[in-house]
Amino acid sequence: MNAGTPIVAAEALTKRFAESVAVDGLTFSVDRGEIFGLVGPDGAGKTTTMRMLAGVLPPDAGSIVVDSVDVVADPEGAKQHISYMPQRFGLYEDLTVDENIRFYADLFEVPSALREERATRLLAASGMSQFRARLAGQLSGGMKQKLGLTCALVHTPQVLLLDEPTTGVDPVSRRDFWRILYGLREEGVTILISTAYLDEAERCNRLALLYGGRVLYCDTPVALKRHMPGALIVITSSAGRDARAAIARLAGVSNVVLVGDGVHAVVDDSRLRIPELRQALEGVNVPFANIAVGEPSIEDVFMALLDDPEAPR
Ligand SMILES: Nc1ncnc2c1ncn2[C@@H]1O[C@H](COP(=O)(O)OP(=O)(O)O)[C@@H](O)[C@H]1O
Numbered sequence: 001m002n003a004g005t006p007i008v009a010a011e012a013l014t015k016r017f018a019e020s021v022a023v024d025g026l027t028f029s030v031d032r033g034e035i036f037g038l039v040g041p042d043g044a045g046k047t048t049t050m051r052m053l054a055g056v057l058p059p060d061a062g063s064i065v066v067d068s069v070d071v072v073a074d075p076e077g078a079k080q081h082i083s084y085m086p087q088r089f090g091l092y093e094d095l096t097v098d099e100n101i102r103f104y105a106d107l108f109e110v111p112s113a114l115r116e117e118r119a120t121r122l123l124a125a126s127g128m129s130q131f132r133a134r135l136a137g138q139l140s141g142g143m144k145q146k147l148g149l150t151c152a153l154v155h156t157p158q159v160l161l162l163d164e165p166t167t168g169v170d171p172v173s174r175r176d177f178w179r180i181l182y183g184l185r186e187e188g189v190t191i192l193i194s195t196a197y198l199d200e201a202e203r204c205n206r207l208a209l210l211y212g213g214r215v216l217y218c219d220t221p222v223a224l225k226r227h228m229p230g231a232l233i234v235i236t237s238s239a240g241r242d243a244r245a246a247i248a249r250l251a252g253v254s255n256v257v258l259v260g261d262g263v264h265a266v267v268d269d270s271r272l273r274i275p276e277l278r279q280a281l282e283g284v285n286v287p288f289a290n291i292a293v294g295e296p297s298i299e300d301v302f303m304a305l306l307d308d309p310e311a312p313r
């Protein structure tokens, strides 16, 4: 296999439901061994895209190739290369952890010699070794997701499709989950993961920012931040609400949001606007400790892009 050929390639992928277009001409590709994120808010089209990639939902238009297999023409053939964990993964709540894993091992026809070794290793990696006899229905949300991942991995796939696996999962379990994903990447598994959590975008090698079924941008997290229209200004203030009110309507200022210790704002030109912001705050006696250009998070970039009339749609 040519290392330069993407392992997943979607081109002009489109899906309509009745009147609405859920996925609208989506094009992206994933390189072998990458963790690639489909990142966007609810309704962006993540689940619909994942279902098409997994070969369980035929697209209205466009093409998908996974590991040299044409998924649209041969969805069954593609399934040997893919492991798919749907947004609502079908765990059997009245079966134990071990029994669920056995069920999926049977389904994927995993040789019995390999099962125990894989189950033991995956359960240890997710900190679940002591819960093997517990009913799945009695696991916490995070543990259910980790069991879902374990079940999806009992057959070692080339490509792992994870649809919003960390939704509703607590931060500690999310961190465990990502640690498992990094381990899989070390083993050469290519991972496509969708998430509505913009902070998780930072953990991906590359990502596509999705909105309204379209890709706004597709790049590395670092490169994406360079697409930020204007600059992020961080104002540290104990009077965040007053600071926001004082600057929200100034020229060249957009996306003024309250954060824990003050306000973030996007400006068109930092050198021009910082003195104006300072003056506006001082003019109404709003106390502030600092005002400076800050490093935008992916969330800041996304919000600024949504507001930017020049951003691609
Ligand atoms: N089976 C369906 N029937 C009708 N509309 C659907 C169906 N599945 C998804 N949609 C619509 O398509 C859009 C994208 O949904 P989805 O792919 O689930 O987004 P996400 O996973 O990003 O939240 C939404 O507007 C949703 O209501």
Ligand SMILES: [Mg+2]
Binding pocket: 046, 047, 048, 087, 164
């Ligand atoms: Mg979804």
